[in-house]
Amino acid sequence: VGAGWIGAEVAGVAAGAGAHVTVVEAADAPLEAALGEVGALTTAWYAAAGVRLLLGTRVDEVRADAVVLEDGRTVPADVVLVAVGARPRTGWLGDALPVAPDGALVVDERYRVVRADGPLHHVVAVGDVARRRSPRHGWVSGGHWDGALRGPAAAVRTLLGVPAGPVDDPAPYVFSTQLGHELALYGHPLPTDDVVLRRGDDGFTALWFRPGSSELGAVLAVDRPRDVATARRLFTGPALPRLDRDAAADDARPLKAAALA
Ligand SMILES: Cc1cc2nc3c(=O)[nH]c(=O)nc-3n(C[C@H](O)[C@H](O)[C@H](O)COP(=O)(O)OP(=O)(O)OC[C@H]3O[C@@H](n4cnc5c(N)ncnc54)[C@H](O)[C@@H]3O)c2cc1C
Structure with a gap:
């Protein structure tokens, strides 16, 4: 239950080990909560890995031998993994x-x-x-x-009272292996950002720009180690990096060539 980071990872590993896997997801795309519209680019990975994916579908009840969906359908199950997020218990x-x-x-x-x-x-x-x-x-x-x-x-x-000097500001970083794909996310995508895609034969990179601006808030590289290395370096300055959007979308040019002074 849940096509987030953990649900996707476990589904791929379980299917690879020969299990019949169904993933039930309430949103209209996997990883939608974390990646917004970009999450839909991972939808095809499920069928390719032999995993059945039910989107826009909520779970109503978990029984000993099945998961009951809100629309009344039943998915038979020996094992149910619920991966719908975590909250601090404070x-x-x-x-x-x-x-x-x-x-x-x-x-x-x-x-x-x-x-x-x-x-x-x-x-x-x-x-x-x-x-x-x-x-x-x-x-x-x-x-x-x-x-x-x-x-x-x-x-x-x-x-210890030694906070002098510049603030240590590590960029948010998430890595994940999902259904045969390597994901690396640097930065913090916002729902209001503009998304620019770089696509090649080997995978894709999504870039989240602040609305109408050259300010880059986050980078997701999928099966693209070259862009991972660039993304890591982009988020080391005191402010968000600035990139030329057209140059960033041009997959024939290295991502670092899109950086603006
Ligand atoms: C299944 C799973 C897979 C994950 N995979 C990834 C991944 O691939 N990549 C990634 O970046 N992150 C992943 N994460 C997230 C990562 O594990 C957490 O971000 C990280 O463990 C956080 O460390 P922490 O020390 O803050 O909390 P935790 O590691 O959760 O440690 C908190 C500790 O505090 C204890 N505790 C809680 N409340 C109390 C209390 N009141 N009194 C005493 N002790 C208490 C808990 O028992 C626990 O031992 C995953 C998480 C899960 C659950």
Whole structure:
């Protein structure tokens, strides 16, 4: 249940091991919550991997031997994996710290937990529980391994009182192997962004530009190691990189050639 990052990964591995797999997804495309319209570009991968994909379909009930869909249909199942997202469970904090409605702790760019009257200087949060203010990308939620790996060093510097110097602002990064494809997402796509595609024989790269601007907010490279290396370098400056949209869409030219000074 769920064609997000985890549902897609498990479906591909299970089908590859010989299982009959059906993926039931409420949205109209896989990965829609994370990638918006770009998620639809992964739809064909399911049939190619021998996985049945039911889109725009909600689950009503899980029984011992089947999944019952909202439209009354039944999908027989020996094993049901529910992969519909995760939320921090922070109710136990009570009133000790301010908790956002989704359970996250809101932190500033130095991982300090933020209260209405400003950041606390002695409490940091990092990893899945934290939603961080990135100077480059805006609000970035947890949920991925890279943030849990790279955040702690900066958070500890804050606790030790050595926050001087530039803010360590790692770009959000997600990797995933899905149904035989390698995905790497750098940055933070917004639903309001304009999407530009680079397509070649070997895969595709999607670029999310801020509306009407040359400011690049995120890059998804699918089966394109060259573009992965460029994307990693693009999101290392203090601000979002600027790219020429037409040059970025031209797959005959390297992506880095589209960068504007
Ligand atoms: C099935 C699965 C697959 C994933 N695959 C990927 C992937 O391919 N790539 C990727 O980037 N990310 C992936 N992730 C996400 C990644 O695992 C997390 O982002 C990362 O583990 C977050 O680290 P963390 O330390 O913040 O939280 P966690 O690793 O969840 O650690 C939190 C720990 O705190 C404990 N805990 C919670 N509440 C309390 C409490 N009240 N008292 C005491 N202990 C408590 C928990 O038991 C847990 O041990 C995946 C996650 C899942 C579930």
